[in-house]
Amino acid sequence: MTTIQRVLLIAAMGGLMEAVRSVAVAGSGDRVRAAATVLGIGFVLIVSHLVGKLFAQIRLPKLTGYLAAGIVSGPAVLAYLDGDVVGDMKLVNGVAIALIALTAGSEIDFRAMRPLFRSVAWISAIAVCGTALALSLAALLLRPFLPFLAAMPIDATIAVCAVIGVVVVAQSPAVVVAIRSETGADGPVAQTVLAVVVLADLLVIVLFAITSSIATAVIAGSFDAGAALTRLLWELFGSLGIGAMIGVLLALWQRAVKRGLDLFVLTVCFVAAEVGQRLHLDPLLMMLAAGMFVENVMHSGHELRREFEAASLPVYVLFFTVAGASIHLDAIPTFLVPTAVLVLVRGLGLLFGTRVAARVADAPEKVVKWAGFGLLPQAGLAIALALLFARTFPTFGAEAGTLVLGIVAINELVAPALLRWAYVRSGEAESERTASEATAPPVPATR
Template identity: 55%
Template sequence: MNALLLVALGGLMHAARSFGPAGPEGGASTLLAFGYVLVTAFFAGRLFGQLRLPRLTGYIVAGVVAGPMGLGLLSREMVGSLDVVNGIAVSMIALTAGSELELRAIRPLLRSIRWIALLGVLGTAALLSAAVWLLRSLLPFMAHLAPAQAAAVSLVLGVVTVAQSPAVVVALRDELRADGPVARTALGVVVLADLMVIVLFAVTSTVAKATFGAGADAAHTAATLAWEILGSLGAGALVGVVLATYLRKVAGGAPLFVFLTTVVVSEIGRRLHFDPLLVALAAGMLVRNATQVAEVLHRELQPSSLPVSIVFFAVAGASLHLDVLATAWVPAGVIVLVRAAGLLSGARAGARLARAPATVVRYAGFGLLPQAGLALALSTLFAKTFPEFGAAASALTLGVVALNELLAPAVYRAALVRAGEAGQGESPAPAAEAPALELLRH
């Protein structure tokens, strides 16, 4: 039935776009794209769930099939018009993650998180940089670079390709209702890794620009980092106070207020050069660890979190440039394998050093494999930072992201099941899906 519904929805979308020479335009085009993506990805996720695959993989595949690289039911302009959903989804996912990072509960896991982040993430970034350096003969954009320039660019690409995805980790945990040391450790590591990657990208890109004679300013870079990181955390604390005050003092309208807060964090925060992920994460952590309304916040996030997440992952799938794999599939495939080997072995070594439980040693590394928003954002930023060859280099980074985005969620889902943590969470799955079902009925 789900497959038949997907075929019918595709036919309706094709008919809607054929009404005019170029289909609907402007706001009508955006609304059409949003509605089609939401409904189609929702049913694709249910179909993948029946096949015992991650629902979010269904959302991504639905975007790939319907997008410009697939059937073309969504044009590049339509996909671009839905970019606003990405920031809101990242803020909402980070707020959810922060609201579940109870410091008292994860304190026994902090040693594991620290060692896995150091060995798994930093070690793999170095390993990936070395791999790019060794593969430079297969990368046309590095052919004419001096050795110092090639080394610096390799460092930047190592940082870009190691980026993690808290969004996927949170989505799979919620989908499986997973809880336990593996799920908590993986979430803690990817959150810490995001902060590390942001800092490392700023530092390595500054060094790389200096090798090209761009006159990098270390003081300016430090000031920018301080503003983006410390400013984001400070703004997040303020947002957390506002959220906690509203949830404690005001009787109604909490779901709408929480949703509007994520919109403000995404849109205004970006204009102030804050990182929406850090702002929302800090807000959620403050609510969880310094107030008594964390459970209320988690409950009020549910009505809008699932629909926004569905569109977020579907748009991520539609944005994938699968055509780049035709030109960079060999080095991209090698880097995917190197990345997986580095993260899994580094996570295992770090967990053993921390004397973590056996399940963490065996399975936590799989939570580091997925990629999504941050890796795509860094790939785009890399292309803008180095316009001479950035577009060609993006063929490599986007190819790596495409492979990891499609394959890694299923691997992490299997790891959570094998670790025995699926179904151990408190929130029942039907309740999480109810808002989307209610929305589709109307």
């Protein structure tokens, strides 16, 4: 399908939604709402998918296209998807969050990371954790510019700022893999970047579980150190243990049944998201542990991802479009200053933190200089955490989610281009390696 055909089809779908809205405006009741939700899902699956393709043609992430489609078609702009429809479509959020965690876990290969462990460990500790702390302090200093923090007691504010710091620091292995495939990058920089962002997923999810549990107890005004520790241990180790059991189940299905694995994975993700929350377990940790078990014990993470990749596409399209439609555009002017400051703090923290950590780890000079750019991209995990933030803290989570989604949107637009440039400048992009080999002097033959 050509670009013109995609644009015309998007326009035709918009016209159809406009016509349906004008006819249905007099209707009301559950049947009309159900019909509107079904129509909205069909509209999103077609239009957002096409918009994602258009964004990919101009070398922007498809996820940015899905978000943009959600913003334009949501209640704040064209209102093809009203508030009720967007609320009904949020049922997919739990499945998508669990799928993102399962994918992240299945990419964590501890064997592949072993040769780079020193560099990865130092960068994770200094750059990722250090930047999360810097972002938390920045959010605390920006308290006068964040209305949802202004009325909180100082202890609750500190706890919530810690959660914000963890959410905002999240990286994106998906974008890193895509840019690496596109440029053909290979070498110390590309290998270190991929190992760090994959391990950072594990680190960020664990830190989110810890900080959100503490913040929930502090905000409730009933912080009991013993009870909080018990709940935290259950949430961490209970989620990891049950997640490992889910990994066993997935591996058995993968080896014994083989057929229908994609639908089985979606069902497991839905159950983990809905039941896990009621049992005070963390769906992100559960499915992360499941993915790590399949990859590191059964050594079949790649095959698992390939099996459910096609089935997960509609879920991701709906998830990111709903995320875009949920953004409160009227609140964006309020968050312009904090968004800009936090983007700047995050970028500087990751770039300079990586330089310091790489020098401490005695990494190659080009890793010191260029690896930090690989930590800048954001995508699925950050958005999943933003929506989980909103669910965990319903009284102010929507406003905090708008702040985080604004930060993610800026990084999605800018960071992939910076990473592509870093691979080229480091000499690890395929075109640069080929040119270097072509101009290198011939090696004298030895007898």
